Amino acid sequence: MDPAPDYTRLFRLDGRRAVVVGAGSGIGREAALALAAHGADVVCADRDADAAARTAQGAGGTAYPLDVLDRAAVAAAPGELGDVDVLVFTAATNVRKRLLDYAEEEFDRVVALNLRASFDLVRTFGGAMAERGRGSVVGFSSIRAVTVEPGQGVYAATKAGLVQLLRTAAAELGPRGVRVNAVAPGVVETPLTAQIKADPSWYGAYAAKSALGRWARPGELAGAVVYLASDASSFVTGSVLTVDGGWTAVDGRYEPPGA
Numbered sequence: 001m002d003p004a005p006d007y008t009r010l011f012r013l014d015g016r017r018a019v020v021v022g023a024g025s026g027i028g029r030e031a032a033l034a035l036a037a038h039g040a041d042v043v044c045a046d047r048d049a050d051a052a053a054r055t056a057q058g059a060g061g062t063a064y065p066l067d068v069l070d071r072a073a074v075a076a077a078p079g080e081l082g083d084v085d086v087l088v089f090t091a092a093t094n095v096r097k098r099l100l101d102y103a104e105e106e107f108d109r110v111v112a113l114n115l116r117a118s119f120d121l122v123r124t125f126g127g128a129m130a131e132r133g134r135g136s137v138v139g140f141s142s143i144r145a146v147t148v149e150p151g152q153g154v155y156a157a158t159k160a161g162l163v164q165l166l167r168t169a170a171a172e173l174g175p176r177g178v179r180v181n182a183v184a185p186g187v188v189e190t191p192l193t194a195q196i197k198a199d200p201s202w203y204g205a206y207a208a209k210s211a212l213g214r215w216a217r218p219g220e221l222a223g224a225v226v227y228l229a230s231d232a233s234s235f236v237t238g239s240v241l242t243v244d245g246g247w248t249a250v251d252g253r254y255e256p257p258g259a
């Protein structure tokens with residue numbers, strides 16, 4: 001009979017190396033700090049070297065300047081970083097414009113970071129993990145993968161595309177011991193959404209849309225990352241973990257009287 005599991009250690013990451021790409025800001029920063037708090041040795045990667053260094057200092061980890069649009073740098077990263085057990089990547093951008101107003105350059109820029117760079121990261125780190133026979137990859141999708149509004153089209157397409165990319169990676173790498181999952185946040189107060197926060201009616205409408213009636217703090221995504229990184233999720237792969245305060249559960253267009 002197997003020994004009784006020690007559930008007090010279910011989320012522990014001692015002895016594991018985690019790379020967080022986008023660790024300089026927002027959700028990536030909090031994810032890096034939370035992974036470190038659970039014992040992981042965290043590599044804080046970001047295009048913004050100073051921001052990566054600040055997070056690394058807080059996490060007791062290592063800063064790793066990395067521009068994920070530099071394909072040669074991404075390809076070289078696993079060789080430079082050694083064995084990686086966990087990859088979390090958050091780097092993404094949004095140009096909020098209606099489809100008819102979109103410039104080709106804007107489309108290319110959003111797709112290059114949100115989808116193309118994600119493809120490169122999953123292949124590079126996922127491939128190295130598959131060779132070792134273990135690992136966990138956590139990418140960041142969005143509620144926009146399933147529900148849209150005017151002005152979110154290209155971002156939404158990349159976030160839906162990312163889910164299918166990650167599901168396929170889960171299918172292909174699962175037999176080789178690598179789990180691949182997505183987190184889908186609702187609205188989170190970070191630099192990515194500063195444009196919305198600056199507009200009180202837009203900010204308020206987004207707060208009212210979720211069941212909890214507010215925005216998330218970036219640290220409220222950290223639990224999902226630790227869960228998917230750790231053995232607590234050892235049988236979870238190909239999934240999308242929604243952390244949206246109930247946004248996608250509630251229609252919200254109308255409150256029936258007396259209900």
Ligand SMILES: NC(=O)c1ccc[n+]([C@@H]2O[C@H](COP(=O)([O-])OP(=O)(O)OC[C@H]3O[C@@H](n4cnc5c(N)ncnc54)[C@H](O)[C@@H]3O)[C@@H](O)[C@H]2O)c1
Pocket residue numbers: 021022023024025026027028045046047048051066067068069089090091092093113140141142143184185186187188189190191192193218
């Ligand atoms: N904030 C939200 O409301 C929200 C909602 C849904 C989904 N998400 C998703 O969550 C993830 C994290 O979002 P956030 O709000 O923390 O973003 P953020 O803008 O606060 O942080 C993104 C980080 O990525 C880094 N980065 C940008 N380009 C890079 C590049 N080429 N190479 C390396 N690093 C680069 C930035 O320097 C920054 O540190 C994104 O994938 C985003 O789409 C966010």
